[in-house]
Amino acid sequence: MIYFIFLSYLLLLSSIPNRNQGILLTLFAIVLIFLSGFRAIDVGTDTIHYKTYFDRIASGENLSVEIGWITFNKIIQLFDGSYQLLVFLVSLLTIIPIYFTLKKHSVNPLFSLFLYFTLYFYFYSFNISRQTLAISFVLLAFTYLLNKKKVVYILLILLASTFHTSALITLPLLFVHKIPDIKIIYVVSIVIAAFIGLLSTNLIFSQISHTAYSGYVDKIELKNVAGNASYLLILNTFFIFILLITKKRELFFKIFFIYVVLSNLIIRIPFSNRLLLYFAIIQILYLPQLIYNSEEKNKPILISIIILYAYIIFMTSLKSGDIFPYSNVLF
Numbered sequence: 632m633i634y635f636i637f638l639s640y641l642l643l644l645s646s647i648p649n650r651n652q653g654i655l656l657t658l659f660a661i662v663l664i665f666l667s668g669f670r671a672i673d674v675g676t677d678t679i680h681y682k683t684y685f686d687r688i689a690s691g692e693n694l695s696v697e698i699g700w701i702t703f704n705k706i707i708q709l710f711d712g713s714y715q716l717l718v719f720l721v722s723l724l725t726i727i728p729i730y731f732t733l734k735k736h737s738v739n740p741l742f743s744l745f746l747y748f749t750l751y752f753y754f755y756s757f758n759i760s761r762q763t764l765a766i767s768f769v770l771l772a773f774t775y776l777l778n779k780k781k782v783v784y785i786l787l788i789l790l791a792s793t794f795h796t797s798a799l800i801t802l803p804l805l806f807v808h809k810i811p812d813i814k815i816i817y818v819v820s821i822v823i824a825a826f827i828g829l830l831s832t833n834l835i836f837s838q839i840s841h842t843a844y845s846g847y848v849d850k851i852e853l854k855n856v857a858g859n860a861s862y863l864l865i866l867n868t869f870f871i872f873i874l875l876i877t878k879k880r881e882l883f884f885k886i887f888f889i890y891v892v893l894s895n896l897i898i899r900i901p902f903s904n905r906l907l908l909y910f911a912i913i914q915i916l917y918l919p920q921l922i923y924n925s926e927e928k929n930k931p932i933l934i935s936i937i938i939l940y941a942y943i944i945f946m947t948s949l950k951s952g953d954i955f956p957y958s959n960v961l962f
Contacts, residue, residue, distance in 0.1 A: 632955045638662070639749050639945060643938065646742035656740045660730045663748075667756055668722035669715075671958040677755035678718070686715045699793025700761050715960060721764060725756050728767040735915055736774045738923040746915040746937075749945040755908065758952045762905060765791035765798040770912045772801070777882050781805060801909050807885045817874055817888060821867055824895035829860060859898045866894055869940055873921060876929055883917035886910055 645655045672679050687694060688704045707717050708736055729747060737743040756763035772787035785807070791798035810816075870891045877884065890910035898904040918937050925933050951957065 632949060632957070635955075635957070637950075638765070639745065640773075642741060642745040642748055646739055646745050648739065652739075652741055653734070656730070656734060656744065657743055659741070660726055663753060664719075664722050664726050666959070667753070668719035669959050669961050670718065670757060671960055672714075674957055675952055676953045677758040677760065681717075681760060682714050685717060697761065697793050697796060699790070700795075701847055703794075718760075719762050722756065723766045725760070725767050727854055728771040732771050732774055733915070736777075737919055739919040742919045742922075743915045746918060749941040750911060750914060751944060751948045752818060752908070752915070754948070754952065754954055757904065757954050759807040761770075761796065761865075762908070765795040766908055766912055768794075769798055769801050769909050770916070773804075773883075773886065774911060774915070776804065797906060799907060800906060800918070804886060804889070807889065808882065810885050810888070812880050814874060818871065819890055820871065820888075821895055824892045825863055825867065828894075828896045828898045829856060829863070856899070863895055863898055865940075865943070866891060871938070872936065876925060877921060879924055886913040887917050890914075 642659060645652075645659070670678065672682060683710075684694065684696065684700075685704055685951055688701055689708050697784065703721075707720065729744075733740040733747075735742045751924075752763070752766070755766075768787050768791035772791070773782045774785065775781075775783040785802070788802055789873060870888070871886075874880075887910075890907060890913065893907055893910060897906070922930060922933055922937065
């Protein structure tokens, strides 16, 4: 675990603007691919389950898994590839869209990569590999939505959905620009959402019962109210702080707003974070942009708050998902 904490410090220090950012971004991307692509089968709770999928697909069994994932498995098996090759290639395909998106669209690619790492998106790929692969394509799709290339956006979301159907939840973001840019609407929306999410869970459950996640909520108890309220206090305070200091509230801000609203609504629902990740990922592009566009007098405190926020998420998440102790098949 200590090596991953040290890696987070390296990413943060490297994000200080310099002429070598392009080289360092490539280097760190390779390191991340190496660490996830050659992880041992006992790293993460789901890595071994994907091995079961791989073997069942090889045996010709029909599985109720998205066509993109099945096809990818079959292509590897067609060339006599091993399960370890699948793990490596999935890691490669997960990081590559992130790498190119940050390189082309982030105002500070290495700070964005630092956020990708510390906000735990990277570590989710050690478990929910299908979904994190889909999330990478969703992030790439957001950049086309920014440039108003809606057809490309839709195609990328449909591609992402072939690996995890839940990616389709981001299609309504085609209309996110219609959200009125009025501060009171933002504040009232998150307050109402928090009230419903913390106190009206039966309403949320009744809606989820019609989705593919109904089996999860039937078997697992609701999350702790006090713990959820504490987390929402941090998240909502952070959002309101951003709302008060920012003057340009465009696409990325509005996607971040949707993320905060949904967090408030479904905070107590088991596995709700899996749906939130599609919206949460925008932070790795938006937060560096927020710093870049802020007034000089606000930048030091803003940078400090964002780093603190990232490390709170990082340090409180490190024990989740059975990723540690970490082991690698090459050493």
